[in-house]
Amino acid sequence: MSAHAINAPTNRQKWVAGTLVIVYALVTMIPLAWIMLTGFKSPADAISYPPKVVFEPTLEGYVNLFTTRTRQTQEFLDANPPENWADEIVRQYDMVIVGPSKFGERFLNSVIIGFGSTFLSVFLGTLAAYAFSRFKIPLADDLLFFILSTRMMPPIAVAIPIFLMYRNLGLSDTHLGMILLYTAVNISLAVWLLKGFIDEIPREYEEAALIDGYTRFQAFYKVVLPQAATGIASTAIFCLIFAWNEYAFAVLLTTANAQTAPPFIPTIIGIGGLDWPAIAAGVTIFLLPVMIFTILLRKHLLRGITFGAVRK
Amino acid sequence: MAEIVIKNVRKEFGDFVAVKESSFTIEDGEFFMLLGPSGCGKTTTLRMIAGLELPTSGEIYLDGEEIAQRAPSERDIAFVFQMFALYPHMNVYNNLAYPLKSQGMPRAKIRDKVDEVAGILGIRDILRKPVGGLAGGDRQRVALGRAIVREPKAFMMDEPLGALDAEFREHMAEELRALHDRMGATTVYVTHDQLEAMQMGDKIVVMNNAVVEQFGTPQEIYDKPATMFVADFIGSPSMNFLDFAGSLANGDTAVELDGHPMGVPELREGATGDLVFGVRPEHIHLATDGTYRGKVLATEYLGTTQIVTLETANGEVKARIASDQPATAGETVGLSFDPGTITLFEKKSGRALRSQLNEEVLHG
Numbered sequence: 001m002s003a004h005a006i007n008a009p010t011n012r013q014k015w016v017a018g019t020l021v022i023v024y025a026l027v028t029m030i031p032l033a034w035i036m037l038t039g040f041k042s043p044a045d046a047i048s049y050p051p052k053v054v055f056e057p058t059l060e061g062y063v064n065l066f067t068t069r070t071r072q073t074q075e076f077l078d079a080n081p082p083e084n085w086a087d088e089i090v091r092q093y094d095m096v097i098v099g100p101s102k103f104g105e106r107f108l109n110s111v112i113i114g115f116g117s118t119f120l121s122v123f124l125g126t127l128a129a130y131a132f133s134r135f136k137i138p139l140a141d142d143l144l145f146f147i148l149s150t151r152m153m154p155p156i157a158v159a160i161p162i163f164l165m166y167r168n169l170g171l172s173d174t175h176l177g178m179i180l181l182y183t184a185v186n187i188s189l190a191v192w193l194l195k196g197f198i199d200e201i202p203r204e205y206e207e208a209a210l211i212d213g214y215t216r217f218q219a220f221y222k223v224v225l226p227q228a229a230t231g232i233a234s235t236a237i238f239c240l241i242f243a244w245n246e247y248a249f250a251v252l253l254t255t256a257n258a259q260t261a262p263p264f265i266p267t268i269i270g271i272g273g274l275d276w277p278a279i280a281a282g283v284t285i286f287l288l289p290v291m292i293f294t295i296l297l298r299k300h301l302l303r304g305i306t307f308g309a310v311r312k
Numbered sequence: 313m314a315e316i317v318i319k320n321v322r323k324e325f326g327d328f329v330a331v332k333e334s335s336f337t338i339e340d341g342e343f344f345m346l347l348g349p350s351g352c353g354k355t356t357t358l359r360m361i362a363g364l365e366l367p368t369s370g371e372i373y374l375d376g377e378e379i380a381q382r383a384p385s386e387r388d389i390a391f392v393f394q395m396f397a398l399y400p401h402m403n404v405y406n407n408l409a410y411p412l413k414s415q416g417m418p419r420a421k422i423r424d425k426v427d428e429v430a431g432i433l434g435i436r437d438i439l440r441k442p443v444g445g446l447a448g449g450d451r452q453r454v455a456l457g458r459a460i461v462r463e464p465k466a467f468m469m470d471e472p473l474g475a476l477d478a479e480f481r482e483h484m485a486e487e488l489r490a491l492h493d494r495m496g497a498t499t500v501y502v503t504h505d506q507l508e509a510m511q512m513g514d515k516i517v518v519m520n521n522a523v524v525e526q527f528g529t530p531q532e533i534y535d536k537p538a539t540m541f542v543a544d545f546i547g548s549p550s551m552n553f554l555d556f557a558g559s560l561a562n563g564d565t566a567v568e569l570d571g572h573p574m575g576v577p578e579l580r581e582g583a584t585g586d587l588v589f590g591v592r593p594e595h596i597h598l599a600t601d602g603t604y605r606g607k608v609l610a611t612e613y614l615g616t617t618q619i620v621t622l623e624t625a626n627g628e629v630k631a632r633i634a635s636d637q638p639a640t641a642g643e644t645v646g647l648s649f650d651p652g653t654i655t656l657f658e659k660k661s662g663r664a665l666r667s668q669l670n671e672e673v674l675h676g
Contacts, residue, residue: 202395202397204393204395204397205397205399205400207364207384207391207393207397208391208393208397208398208399208458209399209410210363210364210383210384210385211362211363211364211384211385211389211390211391211411212385212410212411212414212458212462213385213411213414213415213462214385214414215383215385218414223399226401227400227401
């Protein structure tokens with residue numbers, strides 16, 4: 001047997017590897033599971049010591065997350081019976097629901113800004129990467145280095161200038177401002193990742209399309225784009241994860257209008273302290289879009305992590 | 313169906329000259345080979361005819377129309393790529409239909425056309441398959457189908473058999489030649505394989521170092537090489553070169569090798585200095601007697617013939633002789649050459665001297 005032979009793993013090796021993976025998965029998933037469980041606890045259970053693993057589940061956290069409530073007198077409560085199951089939950093604290101909370105709005109802001117900037121980064125990134133990959137551009141290497149250099153310091157280092165600039169330009173606390181900012185941060189990643197993917201697509205495909213009577217642009221979107229789908233999908237995931245989770249700029253630049261979910265969730269205040277179940281519920285819901293997006297595109301993500309090194 | 317004229321075409325990539333001023337004519341319906349070692353400029357020439365590269369200077373005429381600076385889509389030329397370049401996200405049918413869709417052909421007509429081409433190539437049964445899982449030969453057929461489906465004026469083929477294994481190549485080469493004869497369309501075919509070029513081509517252009525070395529029929533190129541490069545590149549084993557020094561005059565019919573007179577085709581020009589006596593292996597005869605002698609170094613048995621390597625006073629030569637003729641390593645034998653087949657070269661320039669043999673082939 002040569003030195004390069006790859007042996008099939010024995011059962012014992014499989015068993016050991018499997019155990020390691022399960023242990024690692026458990027370790028990383030425990031905090032996540034704990035947050036999800038906390039979302040279904042009552043405030044008392046959430047902070048009880050020793051921590052409760054078995055508890056009576058309640059939707060109180062979710063109700064508190066999505067509603068604003070006020071305390072009412074006993075007479076008022078007696079005179080007005082609960083309108084629905086959610087109202088019934090808050091009655092136990094002598095409260096009534098008076099309207100929706102801001103969470104829905106903030107969540108929607110996150111969706112608009114997150115997906116908006118992801119789309120813009122990937123769109124511009126694809127065009128730029130194609131140009132860098134296929135055309136003779138003067139100083140192409142220097143330009144690519146310049147694009148990469150925008151990531152050589154933490155973006156937050158330029159927070160103050162951006163804050164002042166945005167105030168003067170009227171971009172503070174706007175969706176457009178946040179989309180542009182996140183796009184600016186993500187574009188270097190998008191260009192570099194996508195250039196790798198497009199470099200891998202043989203030029204002959206486009207040349208065949210040119211010969212077959214198509215224009216350069218038709219060849220690009222009918223032949224190159226479908227080939228680059230994997231790269232585009234994985235780049236989109238990376239961009240979305242950054243824009244979705246970004247906290248520092250969101251705290252600094254947004255307040256009432258365009259505030260995203262990350263700075264909003266920790267501000268959910270309950271009665272007599274932080275409302276942990278509501279916060280946990282908010283975190284759980286906040287996780288879902290990225291989770292679904294990632295699961296839908298996970299095959300591509302795996303290839304994306306190898307940075308296009310693997311040929312089909 | 314078209315005549316292609318290449319006139320003083322030159323291509324530079326930055327400082328690098330890929331093709332120096334080249335001119336040749338491809339006649340209507342010809343199967344035309346661009347032959348040369350890798351990096352000689354043959355693929356660049358092909359790509360310039362197709363419009364995938366634009367020449368730095370010079371003209372290309374297709375059917376009398378100057379097309380050198382036009383986009384590929386405006387030339388009506390099909391291209392078969394070495395790696396086939398089938399659209400990987402489409403099935404066979406769509407690959408074949410794609411060039412027709414760009415012309416805005418109605419669906420029903422596309423269907424008929426694809427069906428017809430699939431019939432010619434024998435790929436009707438795989439039309440619905442994705443191209444990813446196809447075997448090499450089928451990929452090749454689909455690539456050819458995509459080229460012929462739109463009935464272009466000419467076909468460009470860039471080493472289309474290069475990606476196939478040896479066994480299958482020969483079969484596919486025959487199929488390709490038969491297809492060409494059936495369609496009668498002008499075909500320009502790039503290869504580095506001299507056997508393929510000789511076997512399939514009506515005419516061959518031999519290129520080396522960005523220059524056209526010779527242009528002619530396979531027989532002309534084999535029997536009457538214009539340069540030492542061509543003589544060396546074509547034929548296996550290649551032409552033997554025996555170095556000698558001398559002074560020759562127009563009208564001479566013999567040269568002296570190591571003091572022995574050797575007959576050559578009547579010269580049409582004179583030359584002095586370091587010269588080369590070029591002889592094909594099959595034009596060398598061995599005998600026990602004879603004054604010009606060589607020592608047998610090795611023999612290679614090839615079935616009907618054998619290749620005998622000999623050491624002579626003017627260098628090593630390889631002779632192709634009948635395999636039943638005895639030749640043993642170590643013995644010394646007499647050599648004679650067919651005088652009518654000899655080509656003489658100037659050693660420094662590598663240029664063939666004009667003679668009765670090649671005067672019609674050599675230009676200038």
